[in-house]
Amino acid sequence: MSSLSQHPSPPSTLVPSGKRLLFLGATGYIGSQILFTASHDPDYHALYTALQNYTIVALVRDPESDKAKKLQVLWPGIVVIKGGLDDLDVIKEEAGKADIVINSAVSDHEGAINAILSGLQGQNQGSPGTQPPLYLHVTGLAITSDNCRGEDIPHRRENWASDVGFNYAHWPETNMHWKADRLVLAAGAASEPGRRIRTVLAYPGMVYGVGEGVTKECTLYRILARMSKSTGIAGTWGPGCNRYTVVHVKDVGTAICQILAKVFEGTAKVGNEGLYFICDDEAEPAVMKEIAKGVGKILHARGLISDPEHKPFPNEVVQPFGEVYWSMIAGNVQAIPERLKADGWVPTETRKVPVMASLPEELNLVLQGL
Ligand SMILES: NC(=O)c1ccc[n+]([C@@H]2O[C@H](COP(=O)([O-])OP(=O)(O)OC[C@H]3O[C@@H](n4cnc5c(N)ncnc54)[C@H](OP(=O)(O)O)[C@@H]3O)[C@@H](O)[C@H]2O)c1
Numbered sequence: 238m239s240s241l242s243q244h245p246s247p248p249s250t251l252v253p254s255g256k257r258l259l260f261l262g263a264t265g266y267i268g269s270q271i272l273f274t275a276s277h278d279p280d281y282h283a284l285y286t287a288l289q290n291y292t293i294v295a296l297v298r299d300p301e302s303d304k305a306k307k308l309q310v311l312w313p314g315i316v317v318i319k320g321g322l323d324d325l326d327v328i329k330e331e332a333g334k335a336d337i338v339i340n341s342a343v344s345d346h347e348g349a350i351n352a353i354l355s356g357l358q359g360q361n362q363g364s365p366g367t368q369p370p371l372y373l374h375v376t377g378l379a380i381t382s383d384n385c386r387g388e389d390i391p392h393r394r395e396n397w398a399s400d401v402g403f404n405y406a407h408w409p410e411t412n413m414h415w416k417a418d419r420l421v422l423a424a425g426a427a428s429e430p431g432r433r434i435r436t437v438l439a440y441p442g443m444v445y446g447v448g449e450g451v452t453k454e455c456t457l458y459r460i461l462a463r464m465s466k467s468t469g470i471a472g473t474w475g476p477g478c479n480r481y482t483v484v485h486v487k488d489v490g491t492a493i494c495q496i497l498a499k500v501f502e503g504t505a506k507v508g509n510e511g512l513y514f515i516c517d518d519e520a521e522p523a524v525m526k527e528i529a530k531g532v533g534k535i536l537h538a539r540g541l542i543s544d545p546e547h548k549p550f551p552n553e554v555v556q557p558f559g560e561v562y563w564s565m566i567a568g569n570v571q572a573i574p575e576r577l578k579a580d581g582w583v584p585t586e587t588r589k590v591p592v593m594a595s596l597p598e599e600l601n602l603v604l605q606g607l
Pocket of ligand 1: 261262264265266268297298299322323341342343344345375376378440441442445456
């Protein structure tokens with residue numbers, strides 16, 4: 238990525254022309270990074286220019302929140318509307334008016350996904366030659382979990398999943414994202430005239446790094462730090478020997494901007510082939526117990542826990558999170574982003590700032606908010 242500089246304001250001839258992009262999760266760690274990269278990275282200037290023809294409409298739970306205000310600074314002209322993922326009528330109505338929907342809110346909220354799909358499918362798609370609307374759904378690589386429950390089970394590279402030829406029939410239905418992703422895939426495969434949607438599924442691995450958008454703190458560390466502080470345990474689900482393919486949040490931004498740029502060029506894969514893993518298969522994976530040890534050391538040094546040693550969380554702590562968390566957080570999740578690599582994407586930031594080297598700075602940031 239070349240050096241960062243904010244794009245100048247768009248010329249007045251490029252003010253929104255009636256096209257709409259609905260964004261769920263725009264204030265989040267991933268969502269706001271996408272908007273930051275699109276508006277600041279010169280490599281995506283053409284994408285930024287194309288997006289200036291769109292009114293971006295962000296669904297946020299609290300339009301008066303600090304996050305919503307920062308979002309309006311990050312993307313001047315963004316329209317913030319109040320709504321949560323259970324406001325299905327609002328989501329369906331807004332999706333019904335949108336040319337593009339990006340959902341990086343909660344990947345497995347099936348109600349919101351169905352409302353988006355129903356809104357998009359209900360659009361008048363009658364005029365010949367018009368492209369069907371696009372739905373970009375941010376899911377996650379936990380779909381490829383081997384469910385080893387934190388045990389030290391070798392996960393050889395020949396068993397790693399790839400997005401090219403990826404087949405849900407080969408993965409347990411109980412894995413996180415399985416049901417929700419299949420809703421999106423089914424809609425992308427539907428071919429009845431007037432109901433077609435172009436779908437893209439984006440699958441980040443474990444995302445880390447200080448973000449540049451509205452939410453700068455790593456989501457996993459936000460969860461672990463809070464749990465460790467409240468239980469006094471630098472814990473993992475099970476023994477924590479499982480390995481996770483990682484990706485720096487800035488590289489998630491460039492990956493999704495590259496996919497969107499290809500959508501505008503008309504060269505992105507969509508439907509059954511529109512599956513994009515986002516991770517660095519060449520980087521050292523995160524080992525969950527090493528992450529827990531890093532968290533424990535920092536919380537202990539701050540006097541927030543008395544024992545810095547890593548231990549499995551007791552059952553009563555992890556049980557309320559349900560089985561899906563075991564698949565998400567305690568499996569080996571290692572995969573190959575063949576599609577992005579074939580398109581020339583390189584996770585430069587992941588290689589510059591490895592996951593364990595980045596952890597102390599990130600934890601300090603997370604702890605400021607606890
Ligand atoms: N971070 C990772 O390591 C990672 C890896 C793989 C997949 N993913 C998936 O990517 C998605 C985004 O992750 P993230 O790390 O960006 O999470 P995040 O920082 O927590 O952001 C979530 C966003 O969704 C919004 N949101 C959450 N619940 C909502 C609700 N009930 N109604 C309306 N908006 C709601 C939040 O908005 P407000 O709080 O402002 O209302 C926020 O903008 C998640 O589905 C996650 O499973 C994340």
